[in-house]
Each structure stands twice: as C-alpha cells, then as structure tokens.
Amino acid sequence: TQSTRPQRLLGAVQKNATRGDPRSVVQAIDQFCRQKEWAMNVGDEKGCILDSVVSEVNPATVLELGTYCGYSTVRIASLLPPHAKLITLEFNPDFAAIARQVIAWAGLEDKVHLIEGASGDWIPKMTEQFGVKTFDLVFLDHWKDRYLPDTMLMEECGLLRKGSILLADNVICPGTPDYLEYVRSSPRYESQYFKSHLEYTKVEDGLEKSVFLG
Ligand SMILES: Nc1ncnc2c1ncn2CCOCCNC(=O)c1cc(-c2ccc(F)cc2)cc(O)c1O
Numbered sequence: 001t002q003s004t005r006p007q008r009l010l011g012a013v014q015k016n017a018t019r020g021d022p023r024s025v026v027q028a029i030d031q032f033c034r035q036k037e038w039a040m041n042v043g044d045e046k047g048c049i050l051d052s053v054v055s056e057v058n059p060a061t062v063l064e065l066g067t068y069c070g071y072s073t074v075r076i077a078s079l080l081p082p083h084a085k086l087i088t089l090e091f092n093p094d095f096a097a098i099a100r101q102v103i104a105w106a107g108l109e110d111k112v113h114l115i116e117g118a119s120g121d122w123i124p125k126m127t128e129q130f131g132v133k134t135f136d137l138v139f140l141d142h143w144k145d146r147y148l149p150d151t152m153l154m155e156e157c158g159l160l161r162k163g164s165i166l167l168a169d170n171v172i173c174p175g176t177p178d179y180l181e182y183v184r185s186s187p188r189y190e191s192q193y194f195k196s197h198l199e200y201t202k203v204e205d206g207l208e209k210s211v212f213l214g
C-alpha cells in the first residue's frame with residue numbers, strides 16, 4: 001500500500017538524523033522538504049524566528065496548537081529549560097502517530113505531552129487535566145480559522161497571564177485575517193509582525209508575536 005507524506009518524512013528522519021540529536025532531526029526534515037517533498041512544517045527560515053522568540057521567553061509552560069509531524073515541537077522542546085513542559089495538540093491521529101516517533105527520535109519525549117484532539121475541546125480542560133495554570137508561550141499553527149476563537153477561549157479560561165506570548169504561524173499565507181485584526185487592534189495585546197516566507201518557498205508569509213497585557 002502507498003505510504004503517506006508524513007510516513008516518508010519520518011523515514012527520512014530515521015535514515016538521516018542521529019537519535020537523540022534534535023538539530024539533526026530538524027535538518028533532516030528541512031532537507032527532505034527542500035529536496036524531495038514540500039510539507040507544512042514551519043520550516044528553517046520561520047523556524048529561526050521561532051527559536052529566537054522561545055529563547056527570549058525561556059518558557060516553563062508552552063502550548064502548541066497543531067503538531068503535524070512534530071517539526072516545530074522538536075525545535076521548541078530542544079530549547080526549553082529543564083522541567084519545562086510543552087503540550088501539543090494534534091487533531092489528525094495519523095499525523096499524531098508520526099509526530100510521536102519524530103519527537104522520540106529527537107529524544108524529547110520527556111518534555112513533550114502530545115494530545116490527540118481538537119483545540120476547542122481541549123483548551124477548556126488544560127487546567128483540570130494537566131494542572132497548567134497559565135501558558136508562558138502559545139504557538140498557533142493549526143486551522144487558520146481557529147486562531148481567533150481559540151485565543152478568545154484561552155482568555156476566557158484564564159490560560160493567559162500578563163506577559164504571555166502568542167506566536168502565530170501563517171498570518172499571511174494561508175492567512176488569518178480575523179486573528180490579525182483582533183490582536184493588532186485590541187488594547188489587550190501588543191503585536192509585532194516578523195516578515196518571512198512560506199516554508200521552503202519564496203512566497204511571503206510571516207509570524208505575528210503578540211504579548212497579552214492582561
Ligand atoms: N488540535 C487541533 N485543533 C484543531 N485543528 C487542528 C488541530 N491540529 C491540527 N488541526 C488541523 C489543521 O492542521 C494543519 C494546519 N496547518 C495548515 O493548514 C498549514 C497550511 C499551509 C499551507 C498549505 C498549502 C499552501 F498552498 C500554502 C500553505 C502552511 C502551513 O504552515 C500550515 O500550518
């Protein structure tokens with residue numbers, strides 16, 4: 001039977017990356033996506049911006065919405081201080097199964113909690129299920145029309161504190177116009193746009209970093 005793109009991406013990791021070496025996992029995926037098959041990872045260019053924000057925030061608690069194959073999960077988790085926790089939500093069980101193996105190959109399973117399910121269902125359960133009070137950093141990379149409703153949901157559930165950082169992928173391509181309008185016009189956020197390109201292409205895209213002001 002035919003393999004899927006995520007399965008072929010995992011094969012490239014297992015063939016070309018060193019177990020326990022997150023950077024080699026990231027490099028193997030980027031090489032696969034540049035040379036073999038495009039895939040919707042945040043990629044190397046936007047990934048460097050993600051790395052700099054993670055390093056600056058030095059978060060103890062991170063929420064990632066949209067795991068896909070675990071590329072950004074590995075980038076983030078490899079930069080976390082000891083005892084920090086990354087919770088990542090993936091809706092698609094096939095993607096989640098691949099992501100678990102990519103995260104394990106990088107040796108980061110102890111820092112990552114991958115949950116299979118929809119963001120709208122799980123955000124209200126974060127505190128009771130995982131004892132998380134607030135998130136220091138949220139990386140939004142799931143359905144583009146869920147960025148705004150899920151941000152409002154996180155506010156309502158008290159999961160954001162003064163200084164919590166939201167970092168959103170794809171705010172230009174595919175685009176999240178309602179989310180951008182909200183975080184850029186709301187007095188409760190201080191927003192900044194990091195211009196970049198859609199992963200592995202010359203098409204414009206970017207990350208929007210928004211600080212919740214409480
Ligand atoms: N826990 C959850 N709750 C709800 N929904 C969830 C979920 N977990 C997953 N999902 C479902 C959505 O997951 C994938 C979302 N990502 C993208 O769609 C995406 C698309 C492109 C792209 C594609 C084609 C082009 F031509 C140009 C750009 C690029 C990107 O960087 C993208 O991130």
Ligand SMILES: [Mg+2]
Binds near residue numbers: 042
């Ligand atoms: Mg994305």
